Amino acid sequence: MSAARRLMTLRWTIVGVWAALLVTRVVVISTAPHADLSWFGFVELAAIALGVTVIVVAVIRAAALRRRQADDSLALAVRRIDPTVWLVPAAPTAELRDAVAEVRPEVTLSEHVTWAFGATEASMWELEGRRATRLLVVRWSRVVHIALEDVHGTRGRGACAVAIHYVRPDDAPAVATFLVRSAPGSRRFLGRGPRLDRLVADLARERIVA
Missing domain, CATH: 2.30.29.30 (Pleckstrin-homology domain (PH domain)/Phosphotyrosine-binding domain (PTB))
Incomplete structure (x- = not known):
């Protein structure tokens, strides 16, 4: 699997987790309007922060990988000459x-x-x-x-x-x-x-x- 495909898979996985948390909140509010969801808010914030961090790290690593591949391609081309x-x-x-x-x-x-x-x-x-x-x-x-x-x-x-x-x-x-x-x-x-x-x-x- 290429780096771009891995990044896309990771991104959609995180979006899926966020969507699942949102659906869970809607369901809980619908079935128990007076339930205390303060703990759930902390879970959502933690999930969002973790997701953003993971995506940023993945983007940085993907950029570093592209630079490394470019350097390796250049080295290979020069050594062919x-x-x-x-x-x-x-x-x-x-x-x-x-x-x-x-x-x-x-x-x-x-x-x-x-x-x-x-x-x-x-x-x-x-x-x-x-x-x-x-x-x-x-x-x-x-x-x-x-x-x-x-x-x-x-x-x-x-x-x-x-x-x-x-x-x-x-x-x-x-x-x-x-x-x-x-x-x-x-x-x-x-x-x-x-x-x-x-x-x-x-x-x-x-x-x-x-």
């Missing part, structure tokens, strides 16, 4: 959006992208439908420096961006900055710590080896 790359789920910074718009004004970056790091180059990909689209390519031979940069603003609060300083084919200096997501499908970004330090060290090693 080059099975040797290692992938990092990421999100573009405002600086990277401006840099891509300058080179490819027809492209609007999505919220989630994936960086692929291979033996000769680093590339940024996003999913368009079921097709992986490569939006930026940086050859290791043209990379000058790789570092971490603090991100300011609400979206990047507590996060830290990876900055790849490189030279474009027209010999102009450029930088590609991106936030690293904690896992495929996640909306959380990594801050300074062992995971980002290890990533930067691995990228620097790829640059040296290439």
Whole structure:
């Protein structure tokens, strides 16, 4: 059963419970007009609160599942092109959006992208439908420096961006900055710590080896 079908089944089950409680109230009032239904009101409120909570949690989980499936589909598509790359789920910074718009004004970056790091180059990909689209390519031979940069603003609060300083084919200096997501499908970004330090060290090693 798909996630959408499970969510619909859950939603209608909760609606059915609410309808049953409403019918029960009507029947009790009809048969015993003077009955004390204060306890029944608490039951109804609890059922409504529980139902709303369950639906909200289910919607959030379904959205996370869709993001994870999109990341997995993109990873599969990229690895069909080059099975040797290692992938990092990421999100573009405002600086990277401006840099891509300058080179490819027809492209609007999505919220989630994936960086692929291979033996000769680093590339940024996003999913368009079921097709992986490569939006930026940086050859290791043209990379000058790789570092971490603090991100300011609400979206990047507590996060830290990876900055790849490189030279474009027209010999102009450029930088590609991106936030690293904690896992495929996640909306959380990594801050300074062992995971980002290890990533930067691995990228620097790829640059040296290439």
